[in-house]
Amino acid sequence: MKKTIALISILLIAASIAAQEKKLYDPAADADKDIEILIKKARKEKKFILIQGGGNWCGWCYEFVRFAKADTQIDSVIKAGFIWYHLNYSKENENKKTLARLAYPQRFRFPVFIILNEKGERIHTQSSEYLEDGKKSYDKSKVQTFLEIWSPAAFNPKLYEEKG
Numbered sequence: 001m002k003k004t005i006a007l008i009s010i011l012l013i014a015a016s017i018a019a020q021e022k023k024l025y026d027p028a029a030d031a032d033k034d035i036e037i038l039i040k041k042a043r044k045e046k047k048f049i050l051i052q053g054g055g056n057w058c059g060w061c062y063e064f065v066r067f068a069k070a071d072t073q074i075d076s077v078i079k080a081g082f083i084w085y086h087l088n089y090s091k092e093n094e095n096k097k098t099l100a101r102l103a104y105p106q107r108f109r110f111p112v113f114i115i116l117n118e119k120g121e122r123i124h125t126q127s128s129e130y131l132e133d134g135k136k137s138y139d140k141s142k143v144q145t146f147l148e149i150w151s152p153a154a155f156n157p158k159l160y161e162e163k164g
Helices: 002-021 031-045 059-070 072-081 096-101 140-149
Strands: 048-054 082-088 112-116 122-127
Touching: 031 048, 031 082, 031 096, 031 112, 048 059, 059 072, 072 082, 072 140
Parallel strands: 048 082
Antiparallel strands: 048 112, 112 122
16 A cells, blocks of 8 residues: 555656646747747748647646657648747736737737737737647648648749749
C-alpha cells in the first residue's frame, strides 16, 4: 500500500512538473514587443504571423497545438507560411492594449486566431469554433483550408492573373 501511494505521489509530481514545462502562454511576456520582433522576422522570412490568443487555462488551445503538430500536412503549412505566436489572456495579464490594437479578437472567445501580414497589419481574425470537429478536436480539412487561404502564398498576384 505504501509503495502504491509513493508511486502515485511520484507520478502526480512528475505530471505537475511536465504540465508546468509545457505551458503555451507566458503571462509575463510583453506581447507588443514580441509582436514587433516577429514582424521584423516575418518580413525577412516572407511569412505571416499566426497569433493564437488564449491562455494556459484553455484546453482547446492545447488541443490545437497537439492537433497541428501531430498532422504533418498542417504542421508543414504552418512552418512554411507562418510564425506562430501564443498571445496570453489570463487574470495575470489580459493584454488589453494588444488586443485592442488587434480589434478586440477576444469577442470570438478563445482560442482565437489572428493573422498579421509581414507588415504587421491584421488581415483576418478567426474563431476556432468554425475549425472544430465536434467536441473532441479540430477538423483537418477546415484547418488546412483556413491556413492555406490566409498564407502568404495565397496573396501572390500571379495566382490570379488571367492566362491568355
